[in-house]
Amino acid sequence: MPTQVDNTCFVGPAEEPDKYRLVRQVGHGGEAELWYAVTAVAGGWEPVAVKILRSGLQESLAHWRTRWNTWTHVLHVSAPSSDAATTDSLNPVDPVSTACRVPPMTEARRAALVAMASGYLRRYPDYDPRPLTYQETADLLGLRRDQVRKRIEHLREELVEAHVPGLTGPDARRALCEWFLGMRVIGPRDLDWLRHRLSHGS
DSSP: OOEEETTEEEEOOTTOTTSEEEEEEEEEOSSEEEEEEEEEETTEEEEEEEEEEOTTOSSOHHHHHHHHHHHHHHHOOOOOOTTSOOOGGGSOOOGGGGGGGOOOOOHHHHHHHHHHTHHHHSOTTSOOOSOOOHHHHHHHHTOOHHHHHHHHHHHHHHHHHTTOTTOOSSOOHHHHHHHHHHTTSSOTHHHHHHHHHHHTTO
16 A cells, blocks of 8 residues: 655555655556656666556455566567667667658648648548548649649659658558658648638639
8 A cells, every 4th residue: 555755655565665656647457556656766766667456356466466477578678788780670760860851842742742641630520541542632632633643752752762761662642641740741730721722723
């Protein structure tokens, strides 16, 4: 059970009941609550996750320790040592690291991209996370399909040349839209911009 000192709650084993200082609850389930906590390490505070069993459970503490030990092995993750050889496959690509690779965005390009990604940009319940087809995009913009395809393909080619991953293949519309969304090059406000552009025949 947690102990309280000066409006601060602590938990820990019987021999060290104030080992973990509870900060806030971050989750709960059928058998326990999950708390964000801190513990003193080398003169500072180290963040930890603490699971507190709910009162009134029939299972013994030994049962839960065995179960959690099993889960710990399932969730165990190890990282390569600092002197280990690394490869690109070990290093996930952070979209922010490709910020300098955003190609020039003319209004014509932006209109094609925003129209194609319009489902992503609409609010619930109209949200639809799929890119429009080239023909649907062309119909929305009042253009020919080949005009839209050319604008989108030029964007993709420039990003592929800049070594942005995931944009190759016969149809990379989804990856392209989601990359620009992840980079925040386009967002929900662009829908208003596009409506204004279309209403004025631009």
